[in-house]
Amino acid sequence: DGKGGSNQWCFFNEDMTQAARERIALESRLRNAVAQGHLQLFYQPQIDIATGGLIGCEALVRWFDPVDGMISPARFIPVAESTGLIGPLGEWVLGEACRQAQAWSSQGLPDISIAVNLSLHQFLLTDIVGCTRQALARSGLPAGRLELEITESALAARPDEALTVLRGLKDLGLRLAIDDFGTGYSSLAHLKRFPIDLLKIDQSFIRDIPQSADDMAISHAVIAMGKSMGMEVLAEGVETAAQLEFLRQHGCHFYQGYFCSRPLPVGEFTVLLEGEAQR
Ligand code: C2E
Ligand code: CA
Ligand code: CA
Ligand code: CA
Numbered sequence: 303d304g305k306g307g308s309n310q311w312c313f314f315n316e317d318m319t320q321a322a323r324e325r326i327a328l329e330s331r332l333r334n335a336v337a338q339g340h341l342q343l344f345y346q347p348q349i350d351i352a353t354g355g356l357i358g359c360e361a362l363v364r365w366f367d368p369v370d371g372m373i374s375p376a377r378f379i380p381v382a383e384s385t386g387l388i389g390p391l392g393e394w395v396l397g398e399a400c401r402q403a404q405a406w407s408s409q410g411l412p413d414i415s416i417a418v419n420l421s422l423h424q425f426l427l428t429d430i431v432g433c434t435r436q437a438l439a440r441s442g443l444p445a446g447r448l449e450l451e452i453t454e455s456a457l458a459a460r461p462d463e464a465l466t467v468l469r470g471l472k473d474l475g476l477r478l479a480i481d482d483f484g485t486g487y488s489s490l491a492h493l494k495r496f497p498i499d500l501l502k503i504d505q506s507f508i509r510d511i512p513q514s515a516d517d518m519a520i521s522h523a524v525i526a527m528g529k530s531m532g533m534e535v536l537a538e539g540v541e542t543a544a545q546l547e548f549l550r551q552h553g554c555h556f557y558q559g560y561f562c563s564r565p566l567p568v569g570e571f572t573v574l575l576e577g578e579a580q581r
């Protein structure tokens with residue numbers, strides 16, 4: 303009856319208010335964290351499967367709150383996205399990633415590439431081309447060593463606008479990657495128009511190799527398709543020797559995952575680079 307319905311509505315509303323309150327609290331703390339330097343980048347190695355060499359890293363943001371400790375990006379990136387904070391946050395990530403990659407080179411360490419994640423709003427609603435140009439100019443990092451990752455679902459959301467932005471970024475001379483490939487329902491018709499250098503196979507397709515025949519078929523097909531379209535292919539979330547062997551047999555170019563290393567704080571990644579310089 304009408305009364306029950308209205309009670310339900312009130313209950314639902316209170317839940318929403320609670321969620322909204324939590325979000326507003328998180329937003330103001332995140333705003334502080336950006337301003338006070340409580341964000342850090344961690345770096346996960348990317349490995350050439352054929353040679354075993356370190357070719358690059360992905361920068362992944364971490365928030366260290368003095369009280370709550372580490373807060374996961376899976377929790378605060380969506381808040382940053384929905385409040386506009388992604389603008390300043392994304393700008394900090396880009397600037398810091400370029401600065402660090404160039405700092406390693408200045409220390410005589412290998413000239414690896416660095417990958418930076420862009421979220422949907424950052425990609426479509428901020429001046430991402432101008433911001434990237436500025437990060438490159440300020441750091442002195444050669445554009446060819448910067449790779450920007452955009453998720454397949456972000457590209458599929460507004461493909462025509464996405465294409466314009468991708469072209470603007472590509473004109474800067476950097477590399478473009480599609481992140482979480484296989485989960486975003488993008489059409490192949492759009493895909494072939496995008497100026498993409500690298501496909502990153504989502505870790506959900508790697509996790510159950512070699513038990514899942516379906517996932518092996520999908521991964522094999524993505525590798526073959528990427529190659530036939532002139533792209534490089536990287537597998538994410540590689541945790542076992544068997545997964546790596548499967549990827550090697552099918553000619554996948556690169557991998558990332560705990561089998562090599564978790565994302566590392568800057569000091570530990572620098573030690574890894576020093577080891578690589580000795581190889
Ligand atoms: P992503 O871009 O798909 O990043 C890969 C995630 O998988 C990372 O989680 C990484 O730590 C994790 N991972 C790497 N190797 C393995 C593995 O072998 N096994 C498993 N189970 N997981 C693995 P993380 O760092 O918590 O980041 C989560 C997501 O947050 C990222 O997913 C990305 O979408 C977003 N994110 C992180 N940093 C940034 C950033 O600076 N900007 C934006 N816009 N988004 C970011
Ligand atoms: Ca990524
Ligand atoms: Ca991914
Ligand atoms: Ca992801």
